[in-house]
Amino acid sequence: MTVIEGSVMRAPGAAGAGVARWAASAPAPLTDYAGRAPPVHAYPVFPYDHQINERLAIWQGDISTLEVDAITNTTDETLMESNIVSERIMQCAGPDLKEEIITRGLECRTGEAVVTRGFALRCRHVVHTVSPKYVAKYHSAAESSLHNCYKNVLHLAREAGARSLALCVVSAPRRNFPPDVAAHVLLRTVRRYLEQHSQPQLVVVSSACGAELGPLLALAPLYFPRSPREADAARWRLRDEGGPEGEPVHPERRIRIIHNPHSHSADTAEDDTSLCDEDAAVEAAAAFARACSPDTQLLLPPTAPAPHVARRTYDTDQYERLLRRARSEDLSSVSGIGCLYQSGVDRLGRPVVVFIGKWFPIADIDLDKALLYLIKLLDPIVRGDYVIAYFHTLAASNNHPPFSWLKEVYTVLPYKYKKNLKAFYIVHPTFWTKMMTWWFTTFMAPAIKAKVHTLPGVEYLYSVMARDQLEVPAFVTEYDMTINGLHYFQPDTNST
Numbered sequence: 001m002t003v004i005e006g007s008v009m010r011a012p013g014a015a016g017a018g019v020a021r022w023a024a025s026a027p028a029p030l031t032d033y034a035g036r037a038p039p040v041h042a043y044p045v046f047p048y049d050h051q052i053n054e055r056l057a058i059w060q061g062d063i064s065t066l067e068v069d070a071i072t073n074t075t076d077e078t079l080m081e082s083n084i085v086s087e088r089i090m091q092c093a094g095p096d097l098k099e100e101i102i103t104r105g106l107e108c109r110t111g112e113a114v115v116t117r118g119f120a121l122r123c124r125h126v127v128h129t130v131s132p133k134y135v136a137k138y139h140s141a142a143e144s145s146l147h148n149c150y151k152n153v154l155h156l157a158r159e160a161g162a163r164s165l166a167l168c169v170v171s172a173p174r175r176n177f178p179p180d181v182a183a184h185v186l187l188r189t190v191r192r193y194l195e196q197h198s199q200p201q202l203v204v205v206s207s208a209c210g211a212e213l214g215p216l217l218a219l220a221p222l223y224f225p226r227s228p229r230e231a232d233a234a235r236w237r238l239r240d241e242g243g244p245e246g247e248p249v250h251p252e253r254r255i256r257i258i259h260n261p262h263s264h265s266a267d268t269a270e271d272d273t274s275l276c277d278e279d280a281a282v283e284a285a286a287a288f289a290r291a292c293s294p295d296t297q298l299l300l301p302p303t304a305p306a307p308h309v310a311r312r313t314y315d316t317d318q319y320e321r322l323l324r325r326a327r328s329e330d331l332s333s334v335s336g337i338g339c340l341y342q343s344g345v346d347r348l349g350r351p352v353v354v355f356i357g358k359w360f361p362i363a364d365i366d367l368d369k370a371l372l373y374l375i376k377l378l379d380p381i382v383r384g385d386y387v388i389a390y391f392h393t394l395a396a397s398n399n400h401p402p403f404s405w406l407k408e409v410y411t412v413l414p415y416k417y418k419k420n421l422k423a424f425y426i427v428h429p430t431f432w433t434k435m436m437t438w439w440f441t442t443f444m445a446p447a448i449k450a451k452v453h454t455l456p457g458v459e460y461l462y463s464v465m466a467r468d469q470l471e472v473p474a475f476v477t478e479y480d481m482t483i484n485g486l487h488y489f490q491p492d493t494n495s496t
Contacts, residue, residue: 019066019204023053027226030233039235046223046238048231052194053224057204060213064092066204069162070125071118072153074170079106079114079128084208085168094120109342110349111148111384115156125160127153131170132349134177141348143185143248144384144420146171150189151245151383157200164202169212183215184240185248191223192246247383319375319414326376334365334373342381343389344469350385350422352465353378356473357395367405374409382416387423389461392433393476400432410445418447425461428479429454457484 063071063085073089075081079101090097096119100106106128108114113129129152132145149170157165169186171177190203207213222238225231243249339359343352426433434454441449455461458480461470
């Protein structure tokens with residue numbers, strides 16, 4: 001239970017000392033940059049807000065002693081990692097916490113979070129999360145995954161009804177995160193979350209180490225300015241303002257695709273969801289259908305001229321409505337098939353989503369519910385970088401999704417699905433798969449064309465993900481051995 005007296009929250013294990021709100025701390029002396037260089041931002045990115053500052057505290061001490069509704073535990077995928085934070089939490093919670101983890105078979109992927117009860121702790125809930133390891137070469141993936149850690153912890157705490165949350169620094173030194181980078185990610189994520197949600201009412205950023213606390217105190221004024229002057233001064237010091245939810249934003253190379261390479265009209269479409277000419281697409285589909293099997297023709301739009309139908313547009317509100325339906329409706333008829341699931345992470349710590357083509361029964365499945373289940377599964381994953389592995393192993397024509405449904409799925413999914421998809425692997429492709437993939441990515445989804453890779457065998461995936469991270473049905477590996485033999489490919493794990 002949270003005990004609040006004025007602007008102080010009691011920390012029982014700290015000899016009665018209180019945890020002061022950030023709003024009560026004194027602003028640091030400001031340096032005048034106006035005459036030295038132009039500001040990075042024309043206006044304060046994070047304006048002064050006293051109410052938000054009242055909802056933040058930065059505190060050094062033992063997180064297990066705080067009387068809050070929920071505390072954070074930084075751990076590994078098994079929830080059994082031994083570090084200075086997790087050891088203290090496990091010790092104070094008693095054996096019941098470990099028993100719950102084992103009994104429920106709880107696991108947590110990198111960047112995700114799970115909730116357990118607090119048992120003998122002073123809190124009602126413990127939110128466990130797994131921080132990524134920081135590799136300079138892949139810093140953008142690591143920062144995005146760390147952002148997901150904090151965002152998912154905040155989200156689960158709110159869902160559990162926690163009014164107060166103690167948030168530890170999950171990117172401890174063992175993860176090799178530069179302290180300043182980790183502090184920026186933490187503070188930016190918390191600020192954006194408090195702006196958008198009324199719960200938790202209080203977030204205590206806690207650290208048992210002064211080395212971790214130093215960067216937080218130094219950088220907090222950039223995200224939680226305590227006066228209008230401090231907010232204005234941040235225009236010179238703050239470099240990366242992040243995305244709408246505080247996620248890191250890294251400039252990416254973009255390729256502009258035009259229909260006529262000799263035309264440089266300013267009216268060329270730049271919509272990321274579709275850069276195709278509808279008439280050209282239909283004409284190409286007709287030609288492709290004539291060259292392929294009769295089964296393929298069933299998946300393509302009719303060649304006869306059709307009345308003009310306005311393209312459906314899906315805004316954020318409509319996607320949110322679908323997401324709410326996905327969370328509330330019974331989708332067991334789709335989830336029980338087992339054709340779509342997450343299977344570990346690749347060598348860069350990105351979640352891997354697996355789709356088994358043979359287990360996708362077109363005739364027996366409600367495609368509307370299939371779309372809802374797809375959204376329910378992928379929505380928390382696509383907030384950061386992710387990859388997809390599609391196994392076309394032994395799939396028949398009755399497993400081929402209709403072209404109209406594929407187009408519907410690609411259209412309804414928002415930009416983050418395409419942007420954060422880093423690779424789409426197709427294992428055991430057939431001629432049909434290769435041709436449909438070429439057509440779809442050429443005319444309907446050119447934005448992901450460079451991300452699609454066809455692989456003749458399962459072992460080629462081991463270059464980008466460890467063997468123990470990939471879970472596939474037995475028939476996939478058995479078929480793979482019949483056509484490729486044993487150990488037919490030696491993966492190079494030095495690069496991805």
